[in-house]
Amino acid sequence: MTKIFLGLVISITLLSSCATSKKQFGEILIENTADSTLTKQEISKIRSLNPDIFDAGKFTGREQLEIKYRLFKPKQSNKKYPLVVVYHGSGRPIGTDNASHLGILQKLFASPEIQSKYPAYVLAPQFSTRSSDYVMDSTVRNVLYSVHRPCLNSVFQLIDSLKSNLNIDKRRIYVVGYSMGGSTVINSLSTRPDLFAAGISISGIPQFNKLSELSEIPIWLIHGMDDTENPIDSDEQFYKEMHKKVLFWKLKGTTHNNVFSSTILGETMPKWLFKQRKK
Template sequence: MTKTLLLALFISTILLTSCSTTKTQFGETVIENTADTSLSKQAILKIRSLNNDIFDSATFVGKEQIEIKYRLFKPNQLKTKEKYPLVVIYHSSGRPVGTDNKSQLGILQKLFASPDIQNKYPAYVLAPQFPTRSSDYVMDTSRNVLYSTPRSCLNSVLSLIDTLKLNLNIDTKRIYVIGFSMGGSTVINSLSARPELFAAGISISGIPQFDKIQDLATTPIWLIHGIDDTENPINSDEQFYREMSKNIRYWKLKATTHDNVFTTQILGETLPKWLFKQRKK
């Protein structure tokens, strides 16, 4: 048996094992970090090796007069009479913020645009680049945790999504949002600002927003956070999960810091398989 085949079988075993311990869509689960770091790095390198040119490049200016550079991946062999999901993916502050319109294309953006995922989950993938931070963090003295507040550039991106809805064959019942770090925080900001727009969201290592929790009661949300994260401490997500009444999935990754959250346990089909099950009623 070749080394390549052995590697593929091992990664598949890890993914199946992690999924078998989390059969329910919602609820809290502590995940053992059993993934081999070298395998995770190889999987990440494969995804990141995808050419940026698979994404179209464009610019949008909304009523806030903030210029948003963005990349858009369109499903291969689009059928004119068929509607497709839209996956909006927010970058971290370290990708970084800016206007080069390429730095935002990280592991999540390319994962959802990769041939393996698109073959099973064809979708538009929107990767906006924020010219400044999209979310700021403030201490909530009553809860004793950090919370996030959105900046005005998020409103521009939400306007961009509305414009794309009018011009592309997007299934408006299947618009999703996902992000990491600052982008994970902006996921919760987006859901809080426009709960009617999104079918579901995945926040990875983010800081949540607490003042619109009642508006999120029917929105499926998946929180993923490393227990040993010192950059964006997990206690904010802990509090958010406690205050949310339902429709929330919470993965706590053992022995996982902010920078090593992307192991084989959440690569592959793990994220899209859950996300694409969700649909607006």
């Protein structure tokens, strides 16, 4: 482990280990602390990882919708490993180049430092259209909710195919995403509660029509309190209607585009995710 990464891990542990280790559920306010030069260097290091560490592939599901994807495989293949599915946001990552969607989340879980302690397959599908749409619930809640598009069903079929062909621990399949991808995390958990052991939604928009299905799955919401692109009030309403049975980190002084900092990078998310297992 490099000295840079070690410094990042120590800073994160001091800030958040108590919150994640002692509390499975509940709301936690996180102060906005300015990143040091050292931390910014580590974030840049994650972003600069060579995309060739991911294999390129494509899959066509029953709906005849082609999904291009990248897949990271652990070095040893004779053991069962978890699978982490990472969804990208909207904008430039949407497309078919099978490259632009490899952002900081995808590379974080595939980075040598994280893989050394949390080895796993990392699946990064690329959507050629939006994966989730937003609708205003103006009659009851007056907040946005998300609805997934058919392309997400092809991703589920891809995961089922990978389960049959790779040495994946079926009790430890996780889903993580940012922005539109965070919304798609909640859509995925509600649509296939049989498949996923846990999910982390970062700066996303949830859904409200399948709360009973979602209540059985560990969920971690992370949202900037100053987010004007995907307002936090949807996640706040979701947290309330889930009877506070989710982990909800509210990041003070944080907007939509500056949510990635040392507060949630490093080992923070893998440490929580990899504790979760399907019964």
